[in-house]
Amino acid sequence: MNNKNVKNIKHTLLSDNYYILNKVTFDYMMKSGKWVNQMREVYDRGDGAGILLYNTTKKTVILTKQFRMPTCLNDNDDGMLVEIAAGMLDKDNPEACIIRETEEEVGYRLKEVRKVYEGYSSPGVMTEKMHFFVGEYTDDMKVSEGGGLDSEAEDIEVMELPFEKAVNMLHNGEIVDTRTIVLLQYAIIHKLLD
Numbered sequence: 001m002n003n004k005n006v007k008n009i010k011h012t013l014l015s016d017n018y019y020i021l022n023k024v025t026f027d028y029m030m031k032s033g034k035w036v037n038q039m040r041e042v043y044d045r046g047d048g049a050g051i052l053l054y055n056t057t058k059k060t061v062i063l064t065k066q067f068r069m070p071t072c073l074n075d076n077d078d079g080m081l082v083e084i085a086a087g088m089l090d091k092d093n094p095e096a097c098i099i100r101e102t103e104e105e106v107g108y109r110l111k112e113v114r115k116v117y118e119g120y121s122s123p124g125v126m127t128e129k130m131h132f133f134v135g136e137y138t139d140d141m142k143v144s145e146g147g148g149l150d151s152e153a154e155d156i157e158v159m160e161l162p163f164e165k166a167v168n169m170l171h172n173g174e175i176v177d178t179r180t181i182v183l184l185q186y187a188i189i190h191k192l193l194d
């Protein structure tokens with residue numbers, strides 16, 4: 001931390017049941033010069049990486065579908081969410097993480113990936129920074145059915161679909177995962193599948 005307008009940062013652990021939730025209090029100097037004491041609850045579950053897998057010959061992309069309880073509690077009736085392949089870094093670097101997660105979740109062993117963005121997922125609440133990749137896949141890279149790790153009770157449906165269909169799903173509101181929106185827009189802007 002390097003900000004002269006912030007001092008007296010104190011962490012109080014609220015939960016370390018699975019990941020870490022802290023209450024963080026600090027003094028913050030407003031633009032007016034007045035110091036105010038503020039409190040934020042901050043959830044720390046490490047950083048993540050996600051990838052848009054695309055095939056320029058078939059003009060397809062690979063996405064996943066899985067149950068996401070938090071979305072179910074907010075407007076997503078059945079809790080099923082269409083997403084890019086993604087995972088948490090654990091102890092890996094972002095590139096190693098996304099190559100591992102791609103094989104676990106969708107069954108393709110990638111040789112190369114390309115980092116395109118890095119961004120905070122929900123900066124008011126979470127520490128998480130997300131590393132965004134794109135990667136070209138071909139049929140001969142398929143090594144398994146994917147689906148996620150049984151040991152983590154992951155139950156992931158692999159969806160290979162025409163890019164055009166994915167773009168329609170983006171525009172008609174079927175795709176509501178922000179990370180997936182970001183990478184599909186990247187693919188459109190940079191004409192990855194033209």
Ligand SMILES: Nc1nc2c(ncn2[C@@H]2O[C@H](COP(=O)(O)OP(=O)(O)O[C@H]3O[C@H](CO)[C@@H](O)[C@H](O)[C@@H]3O)[C@@H](O)[C@H]2O)c(=O)[nH]1
Binds near residue numbers: 047050087089121128
């Ligand atoms: N028991 C238990 N297990 C959990 C909990 N939270 C996560 N897990 C387990 O941890 C696994 C993490 O799988 P990953 O593939 O590494 O992560 P992810 O859930 O796909 O996360 C990705 O998407 C998130 C967006 O929802 C991102 O926040 C994250 O950085 C990453 O990109 C989940 O499948 C689940 O089994 C929890 O509170 N309790």
Ligand SMILES: [Mg+2]
Binds near residue numbers: 087101
């Ligand atoms: Mg995942």
